[in-house]
Amino acid sequence: MASLAPPVRLHITPGPVRAAATSTPVRVRYLGAAPIVVRGTVSGRAYRFAASSLIQPVDARDVTGLLGKGLFRRQA
Numbered sequence: 001m002a003s004l005a006p007p008v009r010l011h012i013t014p015g016p017v018r019a020a021a022t023s024t025p026v027r028v029r030y031l032g033a034a035p036i037v038v039r040g041t042v043s044g045r046a047y048r049f050a051a052s053s054l055i056q057p058v059d060a061r062d063v064t065g066l067l068g069k070g071l072f073r074r075q076a
Contacts, residue, residue, distance in 0.1 A: 025057035027075040028066055041065040 030036065030049035037048050040062030047056050047066075055075050058066060066072040 023060040026060045026063045027055055028058040028063060028072050029055045029075040030072055032071050036071070038066060038069075 028047075032049070033051075035048070035050040037046055039046050040059055042061035042065070043059040045059060045062065047058055047062075049056060063074070067074070
Protein backbone atom coordinates (compact mmCIF):
# COMPACT_ATOMS: atom_id res chain seq x y z
CA MET A 1 0.00 0.00 0.00
CA ALA A 2 1.45 3.36 -1.03
CA SER A 3 1.43 6.16 1.48
CA LEU A 4 0.07 9.55 0.56
CA ALA A 5 2.35 12.56 0.68
CA PRO A 6 1.47 15.15 3.32
CA PRO A 7 -0.49 18.14 2.05
CA VAL A 8 1.51 21.10 0.88
CA ARG A 9 0.96 24.22 2.95
CA LEU A 10 1.59 27.60 1.45
CA HIS A 11 1.93 30.76 3.44
CA ILE A 12 1.17 33.81 1.31
CA THR A 13 2.11 37.17 2.70
CA PRO A 14 0.18 40.10 1.28
CA GLY A 15 2.21 42.80 -0.42
CA PRO A 16 2.25 46.42 0.67
CA VAL A 17 -1.02 48.28 0.43
CA ARG A 18 -0.92 51.16 -2.00
CA ALA A 19 -2.85 54.34 -1.40
CA ALA A 20 -5.73 54.88 -3.81
CA ALA A 21 -4.78 57.07 -6.72
CA THR A 22 -6.49 60.41 -6.74
CA SER A 23 -6.56 63.28 -9.16
CA THR A 24 -7.50 66.93 -9.10
CA PRO A 25 -11.28 67.33 -8.85
CA VAL A 26 -13.23 68.85 -11.71
CA ARG A 27 -16.46 70.76 -11.07
CA VAL A 28 -19.37 69.07 -12.85
CA ARG A 29 -22.95 70.35 -13.14
CA TYR A 30 -25.93 68.00 -13.18
CA LEU A 31 -28.50 69.03 -15.82
CA GLY A 32 -31.38 66.88 -14.60
CA ALA A 33 -34.20 67.70 -12.20
CA ALA A 34 -34.56 64.54 -10.08
CA PRO A 35 -31.97 63.67 -7.42
CA ILE A 36 -29.45 61.14 -8.72
CA VAL A 37 -26.52 59.10 -7.43
CA VAL A 38 -23.93 57.99 -9.96
CA ARG A 39 -20.78 55.94 -9.41
CA GLY A 40 -17.49 56.94 -11.01
CA THR A 41 -16.33 54.26 -13.43
CA VAL A 42 -12.66 54.70 -12.49
CA SER A 43 -12.62 55.79 -8.85
CA GLY A 44 -15.74 53.89 -7.77
CA ARG A 45 -16.81 56.94 -5.78
CA ALA A 46 -20.52 57.74 -5.46
CA TYR A 47 -21.56 61.25 -6.50
CA ARG A 48 -24.90 62.61 -5.26
CA PHE A 49 -26.58 65.38 -7.21
CA ALA A 50 -29.82 67.13 -6.19
CA ALA A 51 -31.44 70.56 -6.48
CA SER A 52 -29.36 71.80 -3.56
CA SER A 53 -26.13 70.35 -4.97
CA LEU A 54 -26.21 70.58 -8.76
CA ILE A 55 -22.46 71.25 -8.93
CA GLN A 56 -20.10 68.71 -7.39
CA PRO A 57 -16.34 68.18 -7.45
CA VAL A 58 -15.71 64.98 -9.40
CA ASP A 59 -12.47 63.01 -9.64
CA ALA A 60 -10.96 63.97 -13.02
CA ARG A 61 -10.68 60.29 -13.95
CA ASP A 62 -14.48 59.93 -13.72
CA VAL A 63 -15.43 63.05 -15.71
CA THR A 64 -15.38 61.50 -19.20
CA GLY A 65 -17.77 58.77 -18.13
CA LEU A 66 -20.20 61.26 -16.58
CA LEU A 67 -20.13 63.63 -19.53
CA GLY A 68 -20.92 60.73 -21.86
CA LYS A 69 -24.27 60.20 -20.13
CA GLY A 70 -25.63 63.53 -21.43
CA LEU A 71 -26.80 64.58 -17.96
CA PHE A 72 -23.67 66.48 -16.96
CA ARG A 73 -21.37 69.24 -18.18
CA ARG A 74 -18.15 70.79 -16.95
CA GLN A 75 -18.64 73.83 -14.77
CA ALA A 76 -16.23 76.75 -15.21
